[in-house]
Amino acid sequence: MAASIFAAVPHSPPVAVFKLTADFREDSDSRKVNLGVGAYRTDEGQPWVLPVVKKVEQIIANDNSLNHEYLPILGLPEFRANASRIALGDDSPAIKEKRVGSVQCLGGTGALRIGADFLRRWYNGNNNTATPVYVSTPTWENHNSVFMEAGFKDIRTYHYWDAAKRGLDLQGLLNDMEQAPEFSIFILHACAHNPTGTDPTPEQWKQIAAVMKRRSLFPFFDSAYQGFASGSLDKDAWAVRYFVSEGFELFCAQSFSKNFGLYNERVGNLTVVGKDADNVQRVLSQMEKIVRTTWSNPPSQGARIVATTLASPQLFDEWKGNVKTMADRVLLMRSELRSRLEALGTPGTWNHITEQIGMFSFTGLNPKQVEYMVKEKHIYLMASGRINMCGLTTKNLDYVAKSIHEAVTKIQ
Numbered sequence: 001m002a003a004s005i006f007a008a009v010p011h012s013p014p015v016a017v018f019k020l021t022a023d024f025r026e027d028s029d030s031r032k033v034n035l036g037v038g039a040y041r042t043d044e045g046q047p048w049v050l051p052v053v054k055k056v057e058q059i060i061a062n063d064n065s066l067n068h069e070y071l072p073i074l075g076l077p078e079f080r081a082n083a084s085r086i087a088l089g090d091d092s093p094a095i096k097e098k099r100v101g102s103v104q105c106l107g108g109t110g111a112l113r114i115g116a117d118f119l120r121r122w123y124n125g126n127n128n129t130a131t132p133v134y135v136s137t138p139t140w141e142n143h144n145s146v147f148m149e150a151g152f153k154d155i156r157t158y159h160y161w162d163a164a165k166r167g168l169d170l171q172g173l174l175n176d177m178e179q180a181p182e183f184s185i186f187i188l189h190a191c192a193h194n195p196t197g198t199d200p201t202p203e204q205w206k207q208i209a210a211v212m213k214r215r216s217l218f219p220f221f222d223s224a225y226q227g228f229a230s231g232s233l234d235k236d237a238w239a240v241r242y243f244v245s246e247g248f249e250l251f252c253a254q255s256f257s258k259n260f261g262l263y264n265e266r267v268g269n270l271t272v273v274g275k276d277a278d279n280v281q282r283v284l285s286q287m288e289k290i291v292r293t294t295w296s297n298p299p300s301q302g303a304r305i306v307a308t309t310l311a312s313p314q315l316f317d318e319w320k321g322n323v324k325t326m327a328d329r330v331l332l333m334r335s336e337l338r339s340r341l342e343a344l345g346t347p348g349t350w351n352h353i354t355e356q357i358g359m360f361s362f363t364g365l366n367p368k369q370v371e372y373m374v375k376e377k378h379i380y381l382m383a384s385g386r387i388n389m390c391g392l393t394t395k396n397l398d399y400v401a402k403s404i405h406e407a408v409t410k411i412q
Contacts, residue, residue: 016382024380032378033396035387038359039263040326043393050261050322052315056308071297073288075104079303082310083269087223087237087252094244094273101280103270103287104298108224108255109142111270115220115251116150117290118283123218124183129153132184136160138384140194143187161196166352166364168198174211182216190223190252191236192358195386199357205239209246219243221252228259229358231327233320249274256306258359259323265302330359333392340401347408360386369407377403
């Protein structure tokens with residue numbers, strides 16, 4: 001037999017967060033805790049199907065008018081319209097002026113990829129592989145990969161996390177924007193920055209927007225946690241809405257994985273805000289071509305769940321209550337972990353645990369301390385020190401806090 005034509009294909013390293021989950025599952029230690037997975041968990045450590053989602057699934061199942069015909073290439077119209085509406089607000093002038101368009105995508109990642117593919121082809125001209133794309137240091141690791149795979153050759157970083165003060169490096173961020181070439185693309189986290197959980201304040205966002213406007217920089221927001229971060233849809237969309245009010249043309253990738261618990265339905269939306277309706281329609285016409293050769297047209301189930309919920313005032317209110325339930329549990333786990341670490345006298349300051357927001361916290365643990373947590377304590381977290389606050393429960397809080405205390409005390 002001749003050698004396989006695939007014999008030269010190297011093994012790609014596993015995706016870190018999924019490898020961490022696989023290692024956790026194989027661990028037989030009764031004390032094990034998974035703080036790596038990027039999904040909500042109840043206080044019993046179980047996935048949660050939102051009550052409103054269960055209700056809407058029944059409504060859809062009982063609707064005999066529905067079928068499995070293809071959706072339009074750009075997606076379910078009522079989903080797209082309502083998704084953009086919650087991002088930009090009910091009273092958005094941009095929506096009223098018809099200079100907003102959207103594309104239903106396969107999760108937030110799909111929205112990022114369709115946006116990236118379009119920008120590489122058509123942003124500020126055409127075939128823009130050399131346009132600099134800036135991502136924060138650190139950022140969600142997929143940001144780099146998505147834009148590289150879309151064909152961008154110049155992926156750069158901008159300052160974001162100040163490790164010494166465990167907070168935002170605003171001056172470093174602004175300096176990088178001042179020095180970036182005009183028309184550079186900046187990937188911005190709309191809320192609940194992943195992995196640090198550290199967001200700019202409204203006043204800091206205003207400073208960021210002022211520099212970006214003066215330097216003609218393009219904002220591409222990634223909004224993966226609207227409502228989930230603070231419990232308020234409006235508060236979590238503040239930055240995106242402010243940029244729109246300042247006259248920016250922008251993209252906003254939206255994910256409904258976290259705030260609807262629809263992780264495996266891959267429900268995403270790409271909101272496009274342009275100068276006028278004509279510009280937006282031409283952009284959407286090109287995005288339609290990109291979608292046609294990528295997934296042709298999107299799946300309906302998750303989009304119908306979201307659209308049905310957002311379009312009904314009663315279901316919408318129920319959903320906001322479900323989202324607040326999740327956000328409040330995360331906030332409680334933050335305060336409980338901080339209070340335990342401070343009670344133990346754990347070296348360092350731990351106020352950043354409660355000052356950060358969203359699902360993730362950047363603990364400040366270094367790689368050696370993380371290794372100690374995983375190998376000696378069977379507590380699984382990312383090498384960066386990022387933990388998922390939803391992995392904490394009233395049953396494991398004491399164990400996790402004592403383990404962090406030991407790691408920080410013993411390992412430098």
